[in-house]
Amino acid sequence: MYLDNNSTTRPLQVVTDAVLRTMKATSWNPSSAHSLGVEARTLLEAARDGVCALLPGIFPEGVIFTSGGTEGNNLVIGHHAEDAGQWTLITTKVEHPSILRPAEALARRGARIILLDVSASGTVNPADAARAARETIGPVKVSIQWANSETGVVQPVANVGRAVKAIRPDALVHSDIAQAVGRVPVDLVAAGVDVATFSGHKLHGPQGSGVLVLTDPDDRRVSPLILGGGQEQGMRSGTQNVAAAVGLGRAAEVRAAHLEVMIAKMAAIRDCFERAILKLVPEAVVNGSRASRVPNTSNIRFPGIEGMALLAKLDEKGVAASLGSACSSGKPSPSHVLTAMQLSEDEAYASLRFSFSIFNTQKEVRLAAQIVADCLRDLQ
Structure with a gap:
């Protein structure tokens, strides 16, 4: 996925x-x-x-x-x-x-x-x-x-x-x-x-x-x-x-x-994913959710979780996501975007970006949300 x-x-x-x-x-x-x-x-x-x-x-x-x-x-x-x-x-x-x-x-x-x-x-x-x-x-x-x-x-x-x-x-x-x-x-x-x-x-x-x-x-x-x-x-x-x-x-x-149709499709997919994540992982937080956002992007914080470890687990299960942070010589750095938004380094490290396109489906992202929840349980 x-x-x-x-x-x-x-x-x-x-x-x-x-x-x-x-x-x-x-x-x-x-x-x-x-x-x-x-x-x-x-x-x-x-x-x-x-x-x-x-x-x-x-x-x-x-x-x-x-x-x-x-x-x-x-x-x-x-x-x-x-x-x-x-x-x-x-x-x-x-x-x-x-x-x-x-x-x-x-x-x-x-x-x-x-x-x-x-x-x-x-x-x-x-x-x-x-x-x-x-x-x-x-x-x-x-x-x-x-x-x-x-x-x-x-x-x-x-x-x-x-x-x-x-x-x-x-x-x-x-x-x-x-x-x-x-x-x-x-x-x-x-x-x-x-x-x-x-x-x-x-x-x-x-x-x-x-x-x-x-x-x-x-x-x-x-x-x-x-x-x-x-x-x-x-x-x-x-x-x-x-x-x-x-x-x-x-x-x-x-x-x-097809601009309006494609925007609506991506928004429905993103919203479906976020609803599923927040239901399965109530402590999760959507970064930037109080602002206007493009319809295909979810940056989600999982408190107490190491983002790189979660990313690796998801990759093993066939879900490709992103830390959304820069890496230098293999050493991860906290996202300059998230720290500028007043998140701590630990909170930035605990955040993953999920971004969707017209090729994704609501069925697919509901399954992805379940895999995220399962991986989180494995890491706790």
């Missing part, structure tokens, strides 16, 4: 079919001037249209294909840019490492980094972002995730953006939407987001595919990370991975066509 879909999702069959078909029949360079290059270029542009179908108000010219969310986030943070030291970056303590590590690199170049606290529910206060904006001198970037990968907590992105731009209208507002797109409606234009990033493999698309989205295609406040032949409007040089882009575009098209 695969309950680790925030890590990666299984590609849709139509996606794998599209990728394979493209690799077999259209392995041409889209920058070539001849008719075969035009054929590849046409597929690439259709893939951009697929992304736009999922993101209202976005133009194809603003869709830049990357290798994934990590590359996109590094590109946005701009630690590589000549003027890196001039920026102030306002972000949160619960961001993905692909934001926090580039932020550290940016700081080493002389930039100022402001890390906003979150509440016990995992949400940032827009007033804190406004306060930080008042302290800034020089160019400003704001990076705030739409939804957290560990807890599923949805951030007030639009309110944060408005609060900052009321003070600094020139601020560049970025959102990492990797865990939100296709799981909740994402309207970047309405939220006042200037640039967003996500990965295809979180959405049943291919691994190694991603998108950087500019709500204004002419906005050039993001510096290219990869220089070369000027592909992707100069924002991401190198011969495009047409097959991966086609797969991502197809995955986005399918989700856009």
